[in-house]
Amino acid sequence: MKLVGEIGASNIKVTVFESKRSKEEITFVLEHDEIMDKKKSFFEVLAVKGIDPDNITAVSFVLPFGPEKSKNPEPMKENIIDKLESLSDIYPSYIPFAVKLLRRLFKENTKIPVSLFFDTSFFLSLPLEEVFYAIPLSSSEKSKLRKFGYHGIYHSYAACLFGKNKKVISLVLDKKTTVCGIKNNKPLTVSLGGTPLEGIMSLTSCGDLDPGAVFYIMKKAGYSIYKMDEVLKKQSGFFGVTGYDMSMKDLAGIYGKDEKVKLAFDIYRNQILKYIGGSLAVLSGIDTIVISGSELYSLEGLVYDILKQMNFLGIHLKESPWKKNTLLQKISLPGSKVKVFVNYKNIADIVYSEMILADC
């Protein structure tokens, strides 16, 4: 069997694949305290969950951020963990936990091959015009202020589905929503990737905001940057606009029945359009659109609306609801100039396929 572990800020989502059937068997979450239990090794913790370590042939971990120049997958070695640790200042909420876990595993495990997948690796070739912000270059270089990208595993999967010489826009609707413009399998533009605050709003974060408004609020409300950061990350987005602490699925369920929810979704839709439009301009055209992510099931109506807004590009869609009998479903009609697909594969599915391909 093979294991895929998605490392979060303080937990890991583990998915177990039975190699014989190539089928996802079990998914569970290991919390910080379980993983860091000093009395048990990582594999003993897995054994408690019913996973026999002797049956594990390979493990992969997925991290949202990775060291510069690291590829996918990278075999887990000490120098990679060292490089990862050097990013602690940039990603203080993720890296320390990940490093602690990987170091422990590196020490305990000697026989099972472990590989690392980074969400930022896909963006190594991002053009410099996209990477840099229009602030003094000296500050960008000194403080490593640049765009690293996000959701690279989803976007690279979308990029590689249809071969080279294609212009692809990949939209991921997950905890974060991102849009990536891809040409010849290379990303040319991405909506998020300096920090998680950029781009499109989420359940609790605001997405793009006038920097002048940030200064204005801080001045008027007397907020420190830490308070302001917290307001923008945890009290904004859908929650901030509506006041409802609800899941995306539940919010989508009351769209049209509640004015505040409608407003929040309309803001969200136009933020997505901003980045799709930007990607169209950067790509100078479009062959294929791929939509992925865990919120795809809940947001089918929104996706339909967004694509309808773009029908002047030659998009002709099948009526929603779309069939879900395959993991990759074509939703454009045969005559559509732009091909549109919805991808129901999740991160673990994609990484598992990559593990098979890379023979790890």
Added chain:
Amino acid sequence: MKSEESINILVFNPGSSSVKYRLISMPGEKDLIFGEAERVGIKTQGASFITHVVLGEKRVLKIDMPDHSTAFKCIMGVIAEDVAKNSRLKTTAFAHRFVHPGNLYNKTTRAEDNDLKKLKTTFDLAPIHNPVSHSFMEMCRNFSREIPQYAVFDTAFHAQIPPENYTYALPAKIAKEYGIRRVGFHGISHKFVTTEAARFLKREFDLQKIISCHLGTGGASICAVKDGHSIHNTMGLTPLEGLIMNTRSGDLDTGVLFRLIANEDLTVKQADEILNKKSGVLGIFGSSSDLRDAVKTMKNDKNAAFAFNMFIRRIKKYIGFYSLLLRKPDILIFTDSLGVSVPLVREKVCEAMEIFGIKLDKKKNNNYKSGIKDISSGKSAARIMIVPTNEEIMIAREAYGAHK
């Protein structure tokens, strides 16, 4: 007032170190007097001066103007001399460009004492422009209480931006308490060039879907126009959002801003200054904040080329966004100094944008001399126009409309 009666409107359009003024006979839109006081209140080796043109006759007056109050007195002094010689040049009404009234006003307003009091509370919203405009309104009131004056707001054209485009995804309570929303800027210019373009093409303005690019050597913004009004502007609550400008960053990941503040141990005021005065073209290019200098040197200067490419890329992305909002534009407009005088900016912005129905005629673009011109290729679905802006005429139109 009878609708056909002609009146003279004295328009003031003050900047941080200059004051443009024009006496315009309305409704005929005839320039009677126009001029500009330059180098007002700035310490430079060059002296301050007024370029003053009366009925086509030009004079340059070297006058020491250490502040805007002196500039106002000097301008009113030279105009009084003209009126003494020709009574047809008498001012009937004053009109002022006022950049950012917050949520207080959304249409041209006859400014009385209580309006001046209210507008005084908005200085924080546009610290460079609002205090200067306000001082001109106070000086006009003190000059004569008999002459009515009108405030024409840069934000008014954006008053009908729909909620989903003006609302930031912030906590609603904070947005309400501090009035945080997209207000948009350059509205006077966007309104002027979009109406002029429709008139030039003999099309009904209200039926056109227009993308208007106001690309100045200072500020720059793009506006999406539908049903005769703005539905989105790249600038937000403040003029810092949106495009890359001469010294302004435009859009910036807020988390990156926080990291900049933390890493360089900055105060909020210092960070504000970096983003407003040391970023944009200057921050990338390094040698100048003027994109025209970058264009001149970009063959041999890597950073000049980098700044130019970033500047163009941001514009293209917003045109892409607005093309989706409008479901394909009918007209694309370039205006203000960079939009009118730099053919390469227009060429690169329109390059490979056929997907939105935008195709430029390179020859027409390069041969442009002056006035309103259509520079689109015959194959272009959207008309690509150069429309020199004329904010003073638009201010006079607005004031005349309110005066009637």
